[in-house]
Amino acid sequence: MTIDYSDYAAAKHFLAQVDEWYKSLEFTPENKIISNLQNYSHWFKYIVSSSFSVTSLYVLGNLYSSITFDELVSGPIVSLSRIAALAIVAWLVGSLVGRAIEYAIDRVQPVSCVLLNRGDERILAKWKKSNRLNFLKAMAGLAATVILNLASSWIFERLVLPN
Template sequence: MNGIVEVVEHESPGMIRHDDAQIDLFFKMHQKINAKNEEVSKSYKNNILVKFSDIKELHFKTVQSVNSLKPIKSNINVRIAVSHNEGESEKFNSFEEFESRNLTNPNPTSDILLIYSFSVYDKEENDFENYKIMAHVRSRVAELHQIEKEAPPFISSALISNIVTTTAKITVHYSDYVKARHFTAMFDEWIRGCDESKNIDIINKLKKVSHLISKFGKLSIYAVLGFFTVTAIDISVLNYNEVLKFLVAYASIFVIVGGVSEVILRKLELSIDSYLALSYLNINKGDAKLISDFSERNRSSIIWSLFGVIGTIGLGIATSASYDFIKWLIA
């Protein structure tokens, strides 16, 4: 007996048909996620002094700015990378993990990178917008300290101190430029709210001509020495033997004054060049120690600069009595 078997296919509840709206939505999301977004960035060279409380404030400001755009998910994808001198680095998947990090790390913090990724659904355009905010904060003192350790011996620390490095940068990968500008404005406001070290205007001006201090300073002292000697000398009262002794004594004093002025002026030049307007991250013990070291170096630079100026003036005054001293020697 031949029977007809009726086969009835039942669709599974979770099955997606080719005409299902879900697959169209998935395709749009996949296409948008893999699309290349535009990018806007801004760098800063401000001498900012950043503590952990400042980083925490930056995090809260960024989260608030993200939430104001009403992202698709309430939770934002947060990644934090912390780099230290000596090549050490740490990565955290939340700000809470970063907050509970090791505070006793002896290696100074070179930079902190905070990355926030999220998506926004634009109802008007019926489209998805992807954003990535990368806030980068760097420690200038830690960076220069590392450069000093790795630099060849013939490169002085004074030369390295003149390197002006970027201290902060924000980069935003965006779908909507107007919304991206909201984050750069927020970061700009945060930078202005940070403490900054004060620049000493006279030192900044002298740094531009510090390489001329030794050359022109020595020439000026020679000129003063020659002027006072010529105006004070009286050849008529000197006999042949005294003139000969005078020339020997004057040549000796000329060489001695040149050597002493070279040492004083060179020290003055190095002291000016070594001064560094501090900019740092201070979030562990290694940072605190490095900041203390650089602050002490700045104090020493100012003190030695003052000594150099006083010494140069003193040497110039001493040359005015050079003829009387020579006359006393040959008497």
């Protein structure tokens, strides 16, 4: 910090006061995990949507390989179009979930402020609550990704591929 001054002693005293005040402020330490997640959050949409598509294509590919020759001859285009349609739907759902995760992670911010009055305390509490909520949304989105992938695999295995 620099201060233009006309009286050296007054300026030096003022600078010492500002430095002391600045050192007395409470800063929230930056969360390294959140910081790293925010650096790569733009990839979540692509990773999640790709995982949904790959999972659905794998399951549907196994379904397609289990179809008998007579069923294949009677409707291969219908079967392939269903597989393609379900893969596209899985991509879109994965893209939406990934975008929600990205948005929630990017909304978590380190909170530091100067508490001058009672209103500032309420604002700080509101920001902390917002950060917790956004972090929980991100974790819920990640959990939803895993659960939806497992559920889709289970549904196709149990309902579409009965033994």
